[in-house]
Amino acid sequence: MPNHYAASLLRNLRNRILIDAVIVDMLRMDIRPDETQLRFRCPLCGHFHTATNSKTNLARCFDCEKNFNPIDLVIAVTHCSFVDAVERLKKRSHWMG
Numbered sequence: 001m002p003n004h005y006a007a008s009l010l011r012n013l014r015n016r017i018l019i020d021a022v023i024v025d026m027l028r029m030d031i032r033p034d035e036t037q038l039r040f041r042c043p044l045c046g047h048f049h050t051a052t053n054s055k056t057n058l059a060r061c062f063d064c065e066k067n068f069n070p071i072d073l074v075i076a077v078t079h080c081s082f083v084d085a086v087e088r089l090k091k092r093s094h095w096m097g
């Protein structure tokens with residue numbers, strides 16, 4: 001079933017809700033805060049060989065060789081649908097940088 005969200009809304013959720021805030025404050029993922037990089041437990045492989053990129057607003061797992069934008073990450077961690085992930089992120093729009 002196609003979704004009817006405006007492309008601009010989806011772009012804003014992907015690009016402007018900071019990936020670090022999604023990891024730490026929204027999803028409360030396991031992290032290793034003592035590193036210079038924000039390393040989070042990859043929802044796919046469970047390892048911490050990960051990093052976030054503030055320029056691209058993506059979270060990457062180097063073992064899985066996979067990038068997660070905020071929508072991807074909410075789906076991977078909570079196993080929710082695309083629509084649910086968008087609705088959850090919309091509630092955090094006040095975080096947009």
Ligand SMILES: [Zn+2]
Binds near residue numbers: 042046047065
């Ligand atoms: Zn992984």
